[in-house]
Amino acid sequence: MKIHIEQLMSESGVKFGTSGTRGxxxxxxxxxxxxxxxxxxxxxxxxxxxxxxxxxGIGGDLRLSSSRIMNAVAKACQYYGLRPVNxxxxxxxAVALYGIQHKMPTIMVTGSHIPDDRNGMKFNLPIxxxxxxxxxxxxxxxxxxxxxxxxxxxxxxxxxxxxAEPSLLAETLYIERFSHFFPENCLSGMTIGIYQHSAxxxxxxxxxLSVLGANTICLGRSDQFxxxxxxxxxxxxxxxxxxxxxxxxxxxxxxxxxxxxxxLISDEKGRWLRGDIVGLLTAIYLAADIVVxxxxxxxxxxxxxxxxxxxxxxxxxxxxxxxxxxxxxxxKRVVGYEANxxxxxxxxxxxxxxxxxxxxxxxxxxxxxxVLLLAKQRQQSVSELNSSMPxxxxxxxxxxxxxxxKSRLLLETLLPDNELSREQVKQLFPFMGEVKAVDTxxxxxxxxxxxxxxxxxxxxxxxELRCYIEASxxxxxxxxxxxxxxxxxxxxxSA
Numbered sequence: 408m409k410i411h412i413e414q415l416m417s418e419s420g421v422k423f424g425t426s427g428t429r430g431x432x433x434x435x436x437x438x439x440x441x442x443x444x445x446x447x448x449x450x451x452x453x454x455x456x457x458x459x460x461x462x463x464g465i466g467g468d469l470r471l472s473s474s475r476i477m478n479a480v481a482k483a484c485q486y487y488g489l490r491p492v493n494x495x496x497x498x499x500x501a502v503a504l505y506g507i508q509h510k511m512p513t514i515m516v517t518g519s520h521i522p523d524d525r526n527g528m529k530f531n532l533p534i535x536x537x538x539x540x541x542x543x544x545x546x547x548x549x550x551x552x553x554x555x556x557x558x559x560x561x562x563x564x565x566x567x568x569x570x571a572e573p574s575l576l577a578e579t580l581y582i583e584r585f586s587h588f589f590p591e592n593c594l595s596g597m598t599i600g601i602y603q604h605s606a607x608x609x610x611x612x613x614x615x616l617s618v619l620g621a622n623t624i625c626l627g628r629s630d631q632f633x634x635x636x637x638x639x640x641x642x643x644x645x646x647x648x649x650x651x652x653x654x655x656x657x658x659x660x661x662x663x664x665x666x667x668x669x670x671l672i673s674d675e676k677g678r679w680l681r682g683d684i685v686g687l688l689t690a691i692y693l694a695a696d697i698v699v700x701x702x703x704x705x706x707x708x709x710x711x712x713x714x715x716x717x718x719x720x721x722x723x724x725x726x727x728x729x730x731x732x733x734x735x736x737x738x739k740r741v742v743g744y745e746a747n748x749x750x751x752x753x754x755x756x757x758x759x760x761x762x763x764x765x766x767x768x769x770x771x772x773x774x775x776x777x778v779l780l781l782a783k784q785r786q787q788s789v790s791e792l793n794s795s796m797p798x799x800x801x802x803x804x805x806x807x808x809x810x811x812x813k814s815r816l817l818l819e820t821l822l823p824d825n826e827l828s829r830e831q832v833k834q835l836f837p838f839m840g841e842v843k844a845v846d847t848x849x850x851x852x853x854x855x856x857x858x859x860x861x862x863x864x865x866x867x868x869x870x871e872l873r874c875y876i877e878a879s880x881x882x883x884x885x886x887x888x889x890x891x892x893x894x895x896x897x898x899x900x901s902a
Contacts (some may be wrong), residue, residue: 408552412446412545415439423542424867429518429527432472436561437479438552440528444483444514446548447530450541451512452487456533459488464513465570466494466502466577468607468666470632472526476516480528481569486553495573497581498608498667500770503531504584505577507766517607517666521869523632529666535767538724578611585615585772588763592620593780600624600651600660602644604633608667608771615772616661621779626651626660635662637669637682637747638803638873645679652677659779659789663771670748670771672778674790680778681705681801684793686744687712689777692784693756693763696739699729702848703746703862703875707797714739720849722867726751727767746803746875750774802876802884806892809872813899814865817872821851835894836861859883861891 416422419439421430428435428443451457463484467473473496481491492511494502499515506513515529530537530545537545558564599621603609609628616623627647635644648660652675662671673679683704690698696714701721708716717733719725726743730753733741743751749769756763763773782792821831827845832853839855846852850864852875860877874891878884 408554409549410442410552412442412548412550415442416546423546424527424869427515427527427529427537429521429525429869432470432524432526435472435476435526436557437475437482437563438557438561440476440479441483441486441556442550442552443528443545444480445487445550445552446545447512447514448483448487448489449548449550450544451532453544457489457512461489462492462509462511463489464492464494464502464506464509464511464577465516466497466499466513467516468499468518469496469605470518470523470526470665472523473516476526476528478568478570479563480514480516482556482563485569491570493570493573494577495575496607497578498611498663498771499529500668500766500768500772501577501581501608501611503535503768504766505580506531506533507535508580515666519666520634520636520664520669522634525869531768536723536727538728542724581772582611582615582618584763584766585776586618588758588761589619589776589780590759594776594783595620597658597779597783598622598624598656599779600626600655600657602626602648602651602660602662602671603628604635604662605629605631606635606663606665606667608663612661612663612667612772612775615776619776624655624657632665635664635671637664637671639805640671640679648673648679649677659782661775661779664747667771668749668769669745670750670774672748672775672789674793675788676790678790680789680793681746682748683708683744683746683801684796685748685774685778686746686750687796688781688792689750689774690742690744692777692781693742693752693758694740695742697733697737697741699726699733699741699743699751701726701745702846702852703803703864703873704744705746705799705801706860706877707799710797718848721745721864723749723751723769727753730767744774745769746801748774750777798879800878800881800884802878802881802888804874804888804892805866806872806874806896808870809865809899810870811865814872817863817895817898818851818865822847827851827853835898836891838890838894859887861887863891863895 484491660673741753844854852862862875
């Protein structure tokens with residue numbers, strides 16, 4: 408049976424988000440995952456990026472559903488005459504790195520930070536993650552579904568595991584990426600807490616920090632999946648970090664989200680740093696020339712740290728595309744980061760004679776190491792390093808279970824005929840002053856007369872509405888974020 412992928416998206420509810428698909432685990436049946444993999448493979452075959460007999464890498468995070476989905480991906484590979492390589496349960500950037508080094512396409516089975524009842528598949532070309540043009544091409548594929556493989560519920564009739572034992576090659580390559588680039592024992596004298604929870608890279612992170620000389624203390628390991636979002640840190644994680652920092656006298660606490668491509672870093676007092684600030688600090692440590700970052704990132708990046716700053720829509724495909732454009736016209740060091748802290752490296756970086764190869768996909772470990780080493784280089788604590796940045800504070804949070812239709816209606820209310828309705832803004836946010844500028848690069852980003860910013864946009868990979876705030880004081884940014892979300896919730900209830 409042939410099916411069009413856009414039709415499958417509509418029927419299954421499993422849709423494209425950032426660099427791949429996301430959906431409820433109950434909707435991500437074997438049949439659906441097989442079909443999406445088939446569409447990706449057909450796109451690769453049409454572009455002569457893969458052929459019969461080639462290897463195809465597959466990794467996954469620690470969700471309960473990941474093993475089943477990885478097996479469905481492997482069966483689709485075999486159906487197309489490819490050899491699936493089990494890269495195991497490792498970070499998304501480790502999967503992408505292995506694919507780039509071996510000129511091999513890969514799929515990472517992960518739902519990133521979203522809850523365990525959801526999962527996804529992240530598609531990588533042999534040169535890195537897919538871009539918007541690839542996504543559109545995959546959506547237009549007609550795929551042949553071998554119905555004899557599936558029961559009426561869309562699951563495989565024959566529940567066999569086609570995978571070989573996982574290879575350790577991708578894991579080893581990822582560790583060596585950092586142990587070979589950074590100086591031996593460069594973290595000596597530092598005591599680092601590792602909030603492990605259910606992050607797939609929790610053990611690799613501990614190994615990397617230890618190899619580089621840090622004294623590590625593992626904290627909060629969980630056998631149950633924990634939904635850690637680096638842009639919307641849970642109150643319990645705020646409390647835990649402060650308790651751990653006090654108890655263990657730590658220099659910092661580090662962690663990642665579920666697939667370990669977004670970092671989480673606290674100072675010595677257990678206060679979590681913002682993702683867009685640690686991304687900025689990483690770019691400074693790596694001596695970047697050109698920095699690409701989404702429009703939602705902290706405006707401190709514009710404070711003359713770099714030769715050029717390029718702003719994009721939110722999402723790594725947009726950052727990668729802009730980085731590629733920058734390198735096509737310049738031989739400068741080009742990097743990028745997102746507001747969630749994930750760092751992308753388009754150019755090779757050389758420091759003290761050692762070179763770090765490009766990795767144009769989100770990575771967490773490079774951020775963690777760069778922030779720690781920049782603090783050590785400057786003989787500052789992590790809190791002092793954070794305080795040395797311009798006094799612009801950001802806060803972000805979300806309204807969960809916020810349907811895309813509601814988000815569209817809200818944006819249409821604020822932007823009738825694509826022009827900001829200042830009257831609607833006053834009604835929605837009566838506690839703010841006059842709007843002095845609006846940016847519609849992604850959602851609606853409103854700059855007010857007092858230099859505060861409210862930016863709202865629908866999430867690209869979950870039924871959520873995101874709200875980003877900038878203010879000149881941290882407490883004000885946090886309070887304003889809650890005030891803005893309350894106002895939006897009230898608008899929904901009264902609409």
